Amino acid sequence: MTQPSPNRWLHRFAVLTALATLALIGIGGLVTSHEAGMSVPDWPNSYGYNMFLFPPSKWVGGILYEHTHRLWASMVGLLVIALTRWLGGRASRKPLAIVGLVEVLAGLVIFAVLPHEKATGGFLTGIGGMVLLAALVWFRNEAAPSPLPQLGWLTFFIVQFQGLLGGLRVVLFKDQIGIFHATLAQIFFVLTCLIALMASAWWSRMANPQPATRNPQPSLLPSFSTLQKIIFATTALILFQLILGATMRHQHAGLSIRDFPLAYGKLWPATDPASIEHYNAHRIETTDINPITAFQVQLQMVHRIVAVLILIAVGWCAWKAWRKFSGPLAKISVFWFGLILCQATLGAATILTNKAADVATAHVLVGALSLATGAALSIIALRFPQCAAGLVSTEPVSGTSNAANLKGAMDVGSAGEMPAAR
């Protein structure tokens, strides 16, 4: 049950990857907020140039956002390849070599057989080359503790798939792909955060905790179990909310409801054809000029309702955790509630500023942080309920670990339930 000591530099590198991913989501948010997704119409080339050689003098208008997004995404891809190699240890060299070789060969075949897809072939060859390079790195480091290598591989495949989705969104002109691309970005960010969390010294200490500082009251057991479930359900609800948000943003129709807290002056706006015609006749937009539809109005109303539900649920979690438990659970729950309050404010500001690009992008970023916090809290509460509830200390200890003494408790705890009072 004891966890090996974490590698401090691995943790820092994982944090760097998560931060780079968050920045990538922010740049992606700017792309959508500025309606710049199609400003570079080809992919993986940029106006016929190799992406990395596209002259900065041509980074004008929306190209600035879209091209920066592509370059930053490439950097995140490299970070993830390196992270996968680091997490997987020397055992990852062989699979990396196989994947890299397959990608290089596939790229060369495309390059040779499909002349009009030369850019795609070149792109695939380039990615494969980077993967091969990672495989050739000779460090014979040990693999990180499970499930970190597996999570590394998951992010490895997702980041490549995500890059492909971004490219297909451009060349196929499909907004639906944009919605999926945005949603997968959020999930990918959560994964990088979880890797950073699990590679931390704090996670290791939670796996090797101090003896119980106080005995849990039997009356708290159902309360903790309920809290676990609500945290998990709320995190799922936040993911659903982010999907709704991505769907709204990729309609390119601006705000379907422009007032807040009411909607067209009512608690629930009319969505009959005459009302929609009226709304459209009175909308004046500069960039998001597609006419709105009844579906879009209803979508924003659902988004508002889900926002209220999330606010209530996270508020309840924070209050419950703060009142009944101490330790990380209480602290992170309160932080989570702060994020949700901030997010609700940004949501209202997005409407009141007529979807100002910086405000709307901040709304996307805080949404990503809210999801990642919920996911981290869910996993901590599920995996280390005693530590989460502050019943055992996670402070660094000198000397031998007390893990053996706690084995029974943790075995029960890892199943998601609190041990009975001893």
Added chain:
Amino acid sequence: MKLSFALLTAIGLSGFAQFTNAADITGTVTLSGTPPAEIEIKPLENDPVCGKMHSGKVTTEFYVVGANKGLGDAIVMLKGVKAAPAAASAAPVVLDQKGCLYVPQIVAIQTGQKLVVKNSDPSTVPMHNVHINPKAGANLSEYSTKISQPQMSGAADLDYTFSAPENFMKFQCDVHPWMFAWVTVVDNPYFAVTDKDGKFTIKNVPPGKYKIVALHRKASPEGVEKDVDVKDSGATADFTLEIK
């Protein structure tokens, strides 16, 4: 001598016949109701290159309302008239990109008629990217591989010809997301775009009874339809589009 006289007579008669067989429909489109205020195009004004090409404020032009509430940029067309597509020799219509704006923003062409998209912007604006959004199946399939076409500064004009009628096909620039134009493709030669005072003239309409429709992208995208009886002396058709 006799031959010449006969020829002149024939030419004169044919000219007269043409005159009597072609009349104009004139009229005015007015707006009922108060339109929303136009807004400044801030992204254009804030753009480091495009913003410098305008000295004052640049606003949207969704509702061009002139004298006596005449509504500019409305499309007026005859409906249900059987006509062949425009000949290849028909004069093209020009849609220009100037000052990082489409000029004009509302255009009407006939099926088969060439639409020429120019880029008159200086080299300080390295490129525009003409992105069309056809909805009619035939237009979509004709341009499926040319939906988005970059047009560098000083590059050749882009030509478009559409075979299916379609109202308000959106043209946009993907580099400058505030740039829009709407092109209406009509399946007969009898159409016009109203001027800033809402006035229009549809020329050379053969006498007869027709359905005539006036559309506006915002006030009435589906249009208001009425009957018009075109005599040898022409006809008048006035419309009132209501902003609800």
